[in-house]
Amino acid sequence: MRLASFQITNFRSINDSGPIDTPQITAILGRNDSGKSNLLRALHSLNPAEGLAELSPIKDFPRHRRLEECHGDTPVVATRWSLDDSERAELAQILPRAAGVRHVTAGRGYGTARWTGLEGLGDLSLDVSDIKGKVRKIVPAVKAAAEKLAEQARATLEQAADAFDAAMILSPDYIRWSAGAVAALQSLRKAMAAADAELSDKQEQMLVELEEVARSIANDTPALARAKEWVLQKLPRFICVDEYPALPGRQNIAEHLARKGWGQAAPEQRNFEKLCKVAGLDPQQLQDLLEKNDQATRNQLANRAGSVVTAEIRRLWKDRELKVRFNLDGPYMDTLVSDPNRAYDVEVNLDERSRGFQWFFSFYVTFFADTKGAGDAVLLLDEPGLHLHARSQADLLAHFEQDFGNQIIYTTHSPFMVPVHRPDAVRTASTSEAAGTTVSNKAEGDARTLYPLQVALALSQTAGEAAKPQQRESTARAGVPSRELIEPVASLP
Known part of the structure; x- marks a missing residue:
């Protein structure tokens, strides 16, 4: 099933978002504190990968309204999903009169009960x-x-x-x-x-x-009840990522395994577990080989893991070709990063790399580990790429489009994360004291809301002009836009 649209009501800053259309990739633009993150949090609650849970009226019900207004069935999330041909056939097998159904709906309130519907379901009829x-x-x-x-x-x-x-x-x-x-x-x-x-x-x-x-x-x-249950079973999971905690450059494997066994793993240990998953390493196997003094096998596994991660990082990190190597030193594993193309190829611990690269590396590891095997999960990303250079943000956006078959909904206020080549993918979030957070499927809003989109369009036009042959050759060679092309951007509100 593919998410066609969703609508959030009665949640934090949101009284009624209005229906939000969702193509394969959806970018929600808005100023700070416009409620963009609340949209993702509420949508995530419909079918979270971690399991369904009640919402908290004290925490989540709009603060300007009385708590007595909030009940278990107070609506929060309403979604509309498109069915492909195989899903339509499967549904018709369960409920024959649903043969013409092309869209289904699903929603939830503050309790854990969820409701579903079959859009366009024909009435019972007899001759x-x-x-x-x-x-x-x-x-x-x-x-x-x-x-x-x-x-x-x-x-x-x-x-x-x-x-x-x-x-x-x-x-x-x-x-x-x-x-x-x-x-x-x-x-x-x-x-x-x-x-x-x-x-x-x-x-x-x-x-x-x-x-x-x-x-x-x-x-x-009973067939109708089974059909509605089928809709819930078919709902893709929502994976929401709003933090990409830094990975430690040095990890004590023995301590990691001990904490894991005691059920006391800290965030650093959990992130290290994700790194091992991405790299194809088993911490327990590495520790067993250490105890057997089999350094050769340990090093071979580490070298292979470094090659796997390096290949992916080079494909995704366009800033420059870096090399990742895992060094095993007794119970410790160090993540080392070097730049082979530099005059001096010096390995530096991950902890000492730039904040932007640390963010990207953490994003890659966390995102890959959390989404691997997620199938048709819908990915919800809150302000991805904040610490990245502008060009790296553009690379990240291309990564979303080229490397994932999943639907992705993300929030941003960066012009470099705006898919200007796909204007149908842009949504704008606005907020007012009277209406709360609302979302437009068109590029609508005040000057601050539209500023990232305006800048993105101006930069796109600038890039197109700079690419034209025999036009401002010296400027193009230097990679710097001319003054007359920059002025429209500078004059934007």
Whole structure:
């Protein structure tokens, strides 16, 4: 399923966000404290990877409203999902009348109960004249067969025929009618079997068709319940990442394993576990090899892990080609980074690299570890790339588009994280005292809200102009836009 849109209500700064359309990648722009993060937090609560939990009215219900207004079913999240062809076929197998359903909905309130819907689900319908016509032919045929029986057997079969005739009279409540019709059909079958009475092939076929109609209606209620449960089971998980804590450049493997065994792993240990997952290393295996004094195997594993991580970092970090190496020193593992293309290829511990690279490395490790095996999870990222250079932010955006099949929704106020080549992906968040946080599917808002988009468009135009042949050649060679191209950007509000 693909998230088509969502809407947040009654959550923190949000009274009603309005419907927010979500293509493959959605960028939500807004000034600081406009409520962008609250949108992601609320959406994440619908189906978090960590498991469903109640929301806190004290913490999450809008502060300007009375707590008595908040109940377990007070709506918070409403979502709309598109189904692909295989999902539509699977749903129709569960509930035949859902064959035309192309979108489903799901939502939640402050309690843990979630609700679902099938958009465009057709009403239960019956061909009344067809049912009446078949009944009019079957009842006389049964009574005709009863005429050939002894008096007591005849009376029993005629009673069953009359009961069947009465039960097959349609009522507006199709579900209730179907329960009576199924029971009457079963009684008629038993009476005919007991009397050894038979109908013609054509009449028998009519009886079978009536049984199928009655059972399909009787089964609709449990089938509808199964269809709604199917929607919940199919919902993609939401993975929300709003922090990328720095990874320690040196880790004591023995201490890590001990803390893990005691259930006292600190954030640094948990992040080290993620690094090992990404690099294909097993801390317990490394410790066992140390105790066996098998340094050769340990070093081979470390070298392979360094090559794996280096290849990915070079693919994603465009600033310059760096090399990552894991050095095993007794119980310690150091993460060392070097620049082979520099005149002096000096290895530096990760802790001593630039803040931007540390952020990117942590992002890569944390994001990869958290999302690996997540399948069709929807990724929610709050202000990614804040510490990155402008060009690296652009590389990060390209990474989102090229390396992930997942839907991604992220917030930003950086012009370098605005996908100007995909204007349909940009949403703007605004806030006011009266309305709270609202979101527009168009580029709307005050000057501060639109500023990142305006700058992004201006920079994109500048880059396009600079790329034109025979135009400001010296400026282009220097990589610096000319003054007349910069002035429109500087004059933006």
